[in-house]
Amino acid sequence: MSPFFPVEAEKMSLKVSIPLILTIYIFTLLTGFPSNLLAFYTFLVKIHQKTTPVDILLLNLTVSDIFLLIFLPFKMVEAASGMEWPLPAFLCPLTSYFYFNSIYISSLFLMAVSIDRYLGVAFPIKYKLRRHPGYTAATSMVFWVVTCVHCSFVYIVQYEVLSPNGTVASNNMSHCYEHFSPIKHQILLPVRLEFFIALFCLPFTFTIFCYVNFVRILVALPNIPARRKQRAVGLAVATLFNFIVCFTPFNLSHMVGFVQNKSPSWRVYALLFSTLNAALDPTNFYFSSSAVQRAFANCLAILWYKLSTILSRCHLRCFTRCGEGGREVKVTSGMEAEELMT
Known part of the structure; x- marks a missing residue:
């Protein structure tokens, strides 16, 4: 058997999956872009009339989805070219930066919405007195800064990395953000593990705790209309489904890659589920806001x-x-x- 057989098999598998990749990208763009633009306009109007903390959080979540959708056509061109990068070289790290940044900022804002909902029903009087749109805006700014700083490693590693002898190791721009050298893997794999713990596990844990208790408390209250209870259950199910389907596979690839000391071959498929987040977030907007x-x-x-x-x-x-x-x-x-x- 040829020693190049695994590489050739991976290439053949990737060629077979290119129609699937393009289909998911096109579906996400066609459904996510108009629905997110409509939600963005709705939240802007609502904030202009009366600002509430949850509207600020949902507006930021919409902005993060729109960022992903703006750079999604570049990923579509990459997939149509056989997963090779035919565009100018500077667009590769820029696309990767905003693409991954949008994925992780969404998990933080979904967590923040769940915390807001839980505190609103668990401590209605205290939280209503202390909640202020200014605090929420400051928290949103912190989320953006933390995520942007974390994802800056994507840009640095993709653009250039110093080799052991002090020279600059040039990046093969025929492919975008893949086929890393051992030096780059030594930097990327621990960073990805930190992404998995700080930007996925912690938000997911908080979201599960908040929504389970949010639904439990709201269903137990006798004076709450049935329609509001249904919206609460729908919001919890939609958010948890979003986390499990869109964020879990891709973040698990970080942990698997760190254990195996290499990027898993199924990482590209896991990333597709994360892309669907921009199309599924409008369901959270629907259940969150009348x-x-x-x-x-x-x-x-x-x-x-x-x-x-x-x-x-x-x-x-x-x-x-x-x-x-x-x-x-x-x-x-x-x-x-x-x-x-x-």
Whole structure:
């Protein structure tokens, strides 16, 4: 057996998965971009009218998703080129930076929303007196700074790394953020493990604790309407589903890579689930805010009205043409009969 067989097998597997990668990217872009833009506009209007802490958190979550969606077309070009980087070299570290930054900032803001919901039902009076939009804005700024500093390693390692003899090890820009040298792996693997612990495990643990108790307390209260209880359960299920499906596989690849001392081959597939986060976050917006519910309902009503109008016009034109065609047939048959009579 050839010693290059595993590499060739991996390449063949990657070529087979390219249509799947493009399909998920296109689905995420087509569904996530309009829904996040609608949510972004809704939260801006709501904050302008009356600022609440949860609206600030959800607005920041929307911004992080929009960042990912803006740079997603570059990842689509990469996948369409056989997972090679055909774009200018400076776009590779820039795309990777904002791409991974959006993934981890989303986990922090999802955690913050869960903490806000839990404190609101567990300590309603104390939390209402102490909660202030300014504190939430400051916390949001801290989240952005922490995530941006962490993800800066992505840019540094991808762009250039010093080799042991002090020279700069040039990066192979035919591929973006893969096929790392042993020197780069020595830097990346511990950093990824720190990402796994600090930016995934801790937010996920807080989110599970907060939402389980949030639902438990809210369901036990007798004076809460059933519709609000259903929204609470929907919000908890949507957020936990988002964490488990979108963030868990990709972050587990960090731990596996650290143990095996190499990046696992299935890491590219795990990253696809993280990309879906931008398309699934609007479900959290829907269950978190009644304003978003109204905006989505109005948008769907407008789209349905326009679609029904277009269909009715097409049906009317088709009906008119069929009627005119019938009259033409009658006239033609009448003329033929008259010619036969003469």
